[in-house]
Every structure is written in C-alpha cells, then in structure tokens.
Amino acid sequence: MRYRTESGGEERWIERIPQGLRFEDREVEADLHWVSAEEVTVELDGKKVRAFARRSDTGWRIQIRGQTFDVGVEDERAVAIRELAGEAGSSSGSRELRAPMPGLVIAVLVEPGQRVEPGDGLVIVEAMKMENELKAEGAGTVSAVSTKPGDTVDRDEVLISFLVEDA
Amino acid sequence: MSEPFRKVLIANRGEIAVRVIRACREEGLTSVAVYSEADRRSPHVLHADEAIEIGPAAAAESYLDPDRLLEAAARSGAGAIHPGYGFLAESAAFARSVEQAGLVFIGPSPEAIDAMGDKTRARARMQAAGVPVVPGSEPVATAEDATAAAHEIGFPVMIKAAAGGGGKGMHRVDNAADVPSSFERASREAAGAFGDGRVYLERYLENPRHIEIQIVADAERTIHLGERECSIQRRHQKLIEEAPSPVVDPTLRSRMGEVAILAAKAVDYRGVGTVEFLVEAGEFYFLEMNTRIQVEHPVTEAITGVDLVREQLRIARGIAALDGAEAPSPRGHSIECRISAEDPTRGFLPSTGRVEGLEIPTGPGIRWDGGIRTGFEVGLHYDPLLGKLIVHAADRDRAIDRMRTALEELRIDGVETTQAYHLAVMSEPDFRASELSIRYVEEHPDLLRNPDPDLLETSFAIAVLLEAGAQRSPSVRESASPDQRARSVSAWVREGQK
Numbered sequence: 001m002r003y004r005t006e007s008g009g010e011e012r013w014i015e016r017i018p019q020g021l022r023f024e025d026r027e028v029e030a031d032l033h034w035v036s037a038e039e040v041t042v043e044l045d046g047k048k049v050r051a052f053a054r055r056s057d058t059g060w061r062i063q064i065r066g067q068t069f070d071v072g073v074e075d076e077r078a079v080a081i082r083e084l085a086g087e088a089g090s091s092s093g094s095r096e097l098r099a100p101m102p103g104l105v106i107a108v109l110v111e112p113g114q115r116v117e118p119g120d121g122l123v124i125v126e127a128m129k130m131e132n133e134l135k136a137e138g139a140g141t142v143s144a145v146s147t148k149p150g151d152t153v154d155r156d157e158v159l160i161s162f163l164v165e166d167a
Numbered sequence: 168m169s170e171p172f173r174k175v176l177i178a179n180r181g182e183i184a185v186r187v188i189r190a191c192r193e194e195g196l197t198s199v200a201v202y203s204e205a206d207r208r209s210p211h212v213l214h215a216d217e218a219i220e221i222g223p224a225a226a227a228e229s230y231l232d233p234d235r236l237l238e239a240a241a242r243s244g245a246g247a248i249h250p251g252y253g254f255l256a257e258s259a260a261f262a263r264s265v266e267q268a269g270l271v272f273i274g275p276s277p278e279a280i281d282a283m284g285d286k287t288r289a290r291a292r293m294q295a296a297g298v299p300v301v302p303g304s305e306p307v308a309t310a311e312d313a314t315a316a317a318h319e320i321g322f323p324v325m326i327k328a329a330a331g332g333g334g335k336g337m338h339r340v341d342n343a344a345d346v347p348s349s350f351e352r353a354s355r356e357a358a359g360a361f362g363d364g365r366v367y368l369e370r371y372l373e374n375p376r377h378i379e380i381q382i383v384a385d386a387e388r389t390i391h392l393g394e395r396e397c398s399i400q401r402r403h404q405k406l407i408e409e410a411p412s413p414v415v416d417p418t419l420r421s422r423m424g425e426v427a428i429l430a431a432k433a434v435d436y437r438g439v440g441t442v443e444f445l446v447e448a449g450e451f452y453f454l455e456m457n458t459r460i461q462v463e464h465p466v467t468e469a470i471t472g473v474d475l476v477r478e479q480l481r482i483a484r485g486i487a488a489l490d491g492a493e494a495p496s497p498r499g500h501s502i503e504c505r506i507s508a509e510d511p512t513r514g515f516l517p518s519t520g521r522v523e524g525l526e527i528p529t530g531p532g533i534r535w536d537g538g539i540r541t542g543f544e545v546g547l548h549y550d551p552l553l554g555k556l557i558v559h560a561a562d563r564d565r566a567i568d569r570m571r572t573a574l575e576e577l578r579i580d581g582v583e584t585t586q587a588y589h590l591a592v593m594s595e596p597d598f599r600a601s602e603l604s605i606r607y608v609e610e611h612p613d614l615l616r617n618p619d620p621d622l623l624e625t626s627f628a629i630a631v632l633l634e635a636g637a638q639r640s641p642s643v644r645e646s647a648s649p650d651q652r653a654r655s656v657s658a659w660v661r662e663g664q665k
Binding site: 001005008010028032038040042044054063064065071073075102103106126127130 | 335359402523550580590619622624627632635636
C-alpha cells in the first residue's frame, strides 16, 4: 500500500513494503515497536530513533528529539476518493476572522458595512494578560460582527465575517 | 536569638511556589501553600506542608486578593509571607498590610518597593543618585502631552506604564500619527495590569542588550553577584537568559556592579533584587529595579553557588547575607530556557490544554524548575510559564550543547510549548556567536520555518509505519489511552455531542 504523507507544506509518497519502506528515490529497511501506549522505538536502516506518537485528526502527531511533527497520512485509496469527489473551493466570496486563541474580547474596531484593508485592526483579544490585535489579512467589507467587548471566546470561534469582491 | 518566624505562607503558585517551598524545607521552615479552585491538585499544593484554598480561579479573587491571603496566613499561623514574583510581589500596599498584620514580608521594605515600583519616580531618583538612565519624560496625562513629549525626545519612542514591568503596557511608536492610539492602548493595559493607567515616554534604543545585576543586601552590606544577559525577549518577556554575559568583561562587570549597588543603596534595599540595564556600545542605562526574586535567578545560582531563595529567607530571619562572606567568583556558564504554553509557530499565541505526557531531562548540570505534572490543566487564568530548563557547564559552548541535549530529551505533550523554538535558537549562528540584542526574536523570524530535514523524513517514515500497522492490527489502536481514542472520533460525532 502507498501512502501520501504531509507535514508543514512538505509532501512525500511512501510505500509500505515487507522489509520496510520505499520512498520515491530509495528503499529503507524499517522496523517499529511500541514501548508503551505512546512511545515507539524505530530502526531505519539500522539507525535507532526513539519517538512519541499519538493519533491526530489527520494522521499522527510525532515527537522526536524535542521537536513535534503533525503528519497527515492518507493511503492511496483515500487520496483517490477525495480527488474524485473534488475539494470544495474555499475562495467563495465570504471570509471569516476566527479567534486564534481563547481569550477575552477587549475591543471590536470595525462595524458591519465597513471596508477594511490588509493590516487593519479588527478585534483586540486579551489572553494571559497580553492584548493581541487581530488584523485583516485581505481587503473586504465587514458583513457581520459576531462578538462584543467583554465576550469570552474559544479558539476558532467566528468573530467577524467579510465579503470579498475578488473571489 | 529569637526566631522571627517558623512558618512561611507562599502567596504564589506554579514553579516559583515550588521553588520557595523547597527552600523553606532546606531552611527548616514549615511551608503553607495557597491555591485557587483551579489549582487544587497543582504541584505547589502537593509539595507544601500545609495548603489553604483562597478562592476561585480568577487571580483577582485569589492570588491577587490581599485580604484572602492575610486571612489564610492568620488561619495557618504563618509568621511570614513570601510573595514569589508577579501577583503581589511588587505591591507596596500588600507589603505594608503584611507588616501591619504583624507578619514578616519576605522582600524589601514597602518604601523601597514604592520607590522602585513607580518607574518615573525611580528614574528621577536614580538620576539624582548618579545612575545613568535612558532619556525620557515625566508621566503624561493626555495623548496631546504624549505627542509633545515624543517630539521632544525624538522618534522612535517607547510608551511605558509608570507602575509597570514585564512588558505590559509597553509600546514602540515610530511617528506622531501613531502616538494617540498607542497612548490609549498602553494606558488601558497599564490600568488593567497594575490598576494604574499612567504612562511615560522614553527614547527607543535601536540595538541594546538587556543585562541585569543581581543584588543581595542585608542591614550592613549590599553585594552584587554579577550579571545575567537576558537579551532574548519577545514583547519584553524574556525567553532565554544566561550568566555570565558574553560581552561583560571584569571591568564592565565591576562598573555595572558598583552602579547597581548605588541604586539599591539609594532606596535602602534589603533582600535579593535585580537592577536591570540596557547596554549599547559599551554604555549602560538604568532600566528598572525588580524588587523581588526573578524568574531567571537560577543562572546566577548555577555560576555562584548561592541559593538566592534561601538567602531571602535567611536575610528575613536576620542572618547576614551570604553568612557574611564575600561574593563568590563565578564558575562556568549557565543558560535558562523558559518553557511556556505558547505556540511559537503561531506567533507565540497562548496554548491551553491538559498535560498528557511529561518527561523531564536529567543528567550532569541539568536543572528543571517546574510547576506542572501529568494531568495538569493549562488554562487561561495565569501566566503561561510551565517550567524552566537550566543548564550549567564549563563554558558557553558546552552549556549550549548541554541545553540542546536537554531540550531534545524534554517532552511535554498535550499543550503547545516554546521548546522547539529554544532548540532552534541553540543552533542559530548569531546566538552561538553571542551576537545578541533585545531585537533578536524579531530579527530571526524564520527560526521555525525549516525543521531539521532528517527528523522530518523520519517522522514521515514513522507515520507510515504506524498507519500501516494500525490497519493491519487494530490492537495498536486499542493500546491507545481512552482519551486518545476520544480525540480520533469524527467531527460529526463531536458536533453531535455538543
């Protein structure tokens, strides 16, 4: 079976073969053992690596030598099905500002109908005693404001909705 | 000699509370922890000899409420209060009410806190004492006054909270048009963080290093224990500190030390404290004095062998600073990395969650001062500092190598942390060459853009091995903890459960 792996914008197709793994340009002898519920020991061409692994929404979250990699994994069938179904386009004319972290809304700097340019301040959210000004990433018109000063917001909660002309 | 106190209440939480509890135990004193509802099972509560609940999670109703703290002290029979850092550590009013309650405040006098706490008055006082300061203004009342002061000083300027510290209410302004909005924001942040919205302006130095001098003082002597370099900061919050500073030679050290002693003596300082300076082109300017133990105190402890928190307790008990000895000569090099619940890949935004896995590095010259444990909930109520990793080695290069190894072994799972950022800094050429300034973080924005390519390939390989293994034998998935399984349910199920 072949797998598509992805992390931080990098993509690799890797095949699981009996003795290990086949990358696009090479084969590697590979062996993996679970040490505990979340710790694995891996040998890749004789080189040992200790890692921690847990499932994530899209694949596996892997920690090696103090660094964390969120690796998306799909087998070739899943990739084929997804490509057949076609991915919905995301630039459909409306955009949203979502809270990047949980926090307390200190100020809302825009109102419905207002035009914003990239870099314009939209909302100030306070988290862990620091104020963070959330800015517009692109130009557009505010279509709705879904928060107000004093609100406690969760991460990914929609704060402001926009209409974007050039969608 | 009659004992002024036998029992100490620690008016704080997290790693510093644990640190103070340990020092109390070594000093033969009984420790009393206080905790909010959110901290019932936090390490400082588990470590202490006694623990008293003081209120809800919100700091204003628990760790920041002087009445509840004094009530807890009375209930426990504590004879002294150690404030740690942050919270009420630099509140002269709190120190005063502790003394009025007949207890010992482990720190300087309320007058010294007052004198240094108001940054503009401190500046004036330091100038009068002959301590060099960065050119700046008096507190400004309106945006118009701020603009006028800014023109007088010359752009760029810094707007700073008069009552402040720790980066809150501090803003750089490059031109007159931005003064009013920054003035408003700084005033609001200052009012929120310190209950005092006054701000003042200072000239903005382009490329200074942040270097500070550790002071220890009793009634007779004021001693300095050399410097710490804390140039690597983000929004005025320190990330990495080291001692000694790679750019301070013995001559500069003794000059800065003398000035720091002058500053401390000017306010009749007692206990441990830190005089902070900006250093640019061989010149140094007084920034502020922190009238408390600092987060980064362990690097000084490592190179001097002095237990600074125990010194605080001993000086408060009336014992001579350093037992009457001279300052020890520094040995080797020490580095501290602050491990915070912030996501460096997303602009250091705070991260919350439950600590699912925790592995602390050990070995020669490695120290961990932490306030978390497995199962610990990292919430939004308190400072994001989870713990500090400190190393000590013969010289700076070896200390960096040791820190890198320790960071590779540290594992905190369940919440995003600054760990990988620190790892990247340890290999970055400017850091290795000690080419530092307080702009280091903004001048190196790509530290996390390019992860180690070998580790990335390895993680791809592991992910495929795991995925293939999981499909072949479901027992691997079964071995995951119930909590992990809960995370892999589909978004539909999650939505349905709401």
